[in-house]
Amino acid sequence: MTLTSVGHSQQSGLQAALLTSQLLLPRLRTPLFALNLYGCYCGTGGSGTPLDAVDQCCFLHDCCYRHARVSLECRGRVKWQPYEFACSQSGTECRSQSVCGRMACECDRQFAECLTAAKPRKRHFFYNRRELCAGPKGSCPATFPNKAEILHWRKTPSPPPPGTGSPSKGKGSGLGAGDGNPAL
Structure with missing residues (x-):
């Protein structure tokens, strides 16, 4: 069975994200409501070094959105950008x-x-960022696609690995991969 969502407004974009989350809930190890105050990077802002795999997922998501805002010139609208996707047992297709x-x-x-593979640690929920997340923000990986690659993706619904412009085969490849960090 394939579910398809087409975003037409900011509200639709939020609904699309919620639908994707609902489909992944049985596999998630981290309660979505608790992500806002988890570790150094889940929720608004962030600094220091990601504490674990869940925090790394949040850090890489922030990096991905920053890349879209700055390098791809999507500006602030990327956070609420409506998008089209399809979900099936094999995964989500953008x-x-x-x-x-x-x-x-x-x-x-x-x-x-990333969150489906990451195991949370109880001590990182409701984390005291002000006191425990000292230091500058980490450096984002340089593996995000440029506009030309993304425009090429329009020809295929399957997500390609960064830097190739071709569809990916299976899991493990993706944005933020290839630098020792879990995929975003």
């Missing part, structure tokens, strides 16, 4: 035709996939 819509979808898809 199908948006716009650069910003496609990148927002890819960021959210990789974030959800």
Whole structure:
């Protein structure tokens, strides 16, 4: 069975993200409501070094959105960018035709996939960031796609690995991969 969602407004984009989350809930190890105050990077802002795999997922999601906002010139609208996607037992496919819509979808898809593999630690929920997340913000990986690659993706619904412009085969490849960090 395939579910398809097409975003037409900011509200639709939020509904699309919620639908994707609902489909992944049985596989998630981290309660979504608790992510807002988890570790150094889950929720608004962030600094220091990610504490564990869940925090790394949040850090890489922030990096992906920053790349879309700055490098792809999506600006602030990337966070609420409506996008088209399809969900099935084999995964979520991003199908948006716009650069910003496609990148927002890819960021959210990789974030959800990262969270399904990450195991949270109880001590990192409701973390005291002010006192325990000292230091500068970490450096984002340089593996995000450019506009030309994203425009090429429009020809295929399957997400390609970064830097190749071709569809990916299976899990493990994705945004933020290839630098020793879990996929975004």
